[in-house]
Amino acid sequence: MEKIKLITDSTSDLTPELIKKYDIHVLPLTVHIGSQSFKDGESISLEEMYQGVLNGGPFPTTSQVNPQEFHDVYKQYLDEGYKIISVHISSHLSGTLQSAVIAKDMLETEDVTIIDTEGVSGVIFLSLVEAGEMILRGKSFPEVVEAIQKTAKEVKLLATFDTLEFLAKGGRIPKSVGAIGGFLGIKPLISLKDGKLEMMDKVRGNKKALSALKAFIDNTPVREGSKVVVINSLDSETNRAVIKHLEDKGIGYYEIQVGCVLGVHAGPKLVGVFCLSA
Template identity: 35%
Template sequence: MSQVFIVTDSTADIPDELVAKYQIHVVPLRVVFDQETYLDGIELSPATFYEKLGKAKVLPTTSQPSPVEFMNVYSQILNDHPGSQIVSIHLSSGMSGTYQSALLGKSMLEDEQTAEITVIDSKSASYGYGLLALHAAQLAQAGKNAEEIEAAVLKLHEQRKLYFLVDTLEYLQKGGRIGKASAVLGTLLNIKPVLSIDNEGIIYAVEKIRGQKKAMERIIQMFEQDFAGQRINIAVGHTANPASAETFISLIETRFELGEVVYPNIGAVIGSHVGFGTIAIFVWPA
């Protein structure tokens, strides 16, 4: 039986211990601060990134891996493990060229190798697809083949829900990632836009709520509509501020029976586009 290896990129924000446990291959994006370039998650941890962001006079920029970087990862896996397959899951093509780079990297290999690589556009960001990559890796360790894993990933993508709150839309606006949310005007009068990602992988505004506590309560109400009576898994991403994640968990655990609970750090690349004070909530059936 051929072994399946999972490849993703650093914007999946999968906790390091889970990357190691399930042997996930993570291709880093890059963050540029004042002409200095760092590999996301390798040369720049979330904590260090937010410290630098607080001192930066100019917002950092980001860039995707090159096709050659993906080609090298794919070829090394397939050469080291003949007969194996790869499932490669990446940041939404509506936000980044990372998925396209992965496709190009695949195309640079020999035909017999490209047949063993499945590249998936997650149409999501951060742990919104990190949980998909993790699920894929768990299935790979359980002996599932690439076709079974791809089907399971697409099914979970349809089941999981995500929302996020930002302190300010400044980072999204300047980074050009705000999409349909461009109609939301900042945080005047303490308005907190509840944002999500649509089926095309584009950020949009779900609602505008006054005050973060009310926004959290509204998100829980929406989860109750989607997962009524179900036991759920939840991940709460934060920008190097675990206390904000704990606050949300304490609210939701009074309304749901919780299974898996994950606290992913929102890393440097996603953090460059959402800024401080962001909370991202991901829920899927347990």
């Protein structure tokens, strides 16, 4: 049987249980706050990071996984006889994928396949769950690669943000779009298109934003055996109401708080729903 190793980055938001179950190696991106740097998921919490901003501290920035980190991890597993599938955040949202490509070129190997999911968080999450299950069932390397690529394309997202200030400051959306969020309680509804964040609609107030998320769940058939991924960046009434809606409908779900790297760009009280469509 082939030895297949799944590698990803911290924007996948995988739970410790799933990382252990599927033996996935997660490379963290980095958060910078003033002169200090923190690996995603280590040393600093979302609450602490946001509190620092609210208290007038420096606005956090983020940086990608660097090529040397990828090189060292790839070499470790290649030396152990693995073929590697490296699954990452959209190249339009981070330079992490480019670092992976550089590392592969440095190693001059064909035993590393790098996949741009053209997504983030739940897109990568659901793709890796699918891949992990296939590897446990003994599926071949090409079959697993094909499944990841197919799954990533079929994950649908709708997210609502309490503020777009963080996305705008991080350059992930135009500042003109970011200004909309603070105007008369407007809540933009964001999705992914061609690997980029796109505003699908805008509604006024949290109640209408919640209604939009519920309608998205109701109108997106979920693939049999898959669960919905609900992400948040600090708990909120909207997040809890989405979870209750899923429970009332008997839909299985993963509830995930995003890491600090995504939290930098999302701002507090993000709620996003990812569904692997049938």
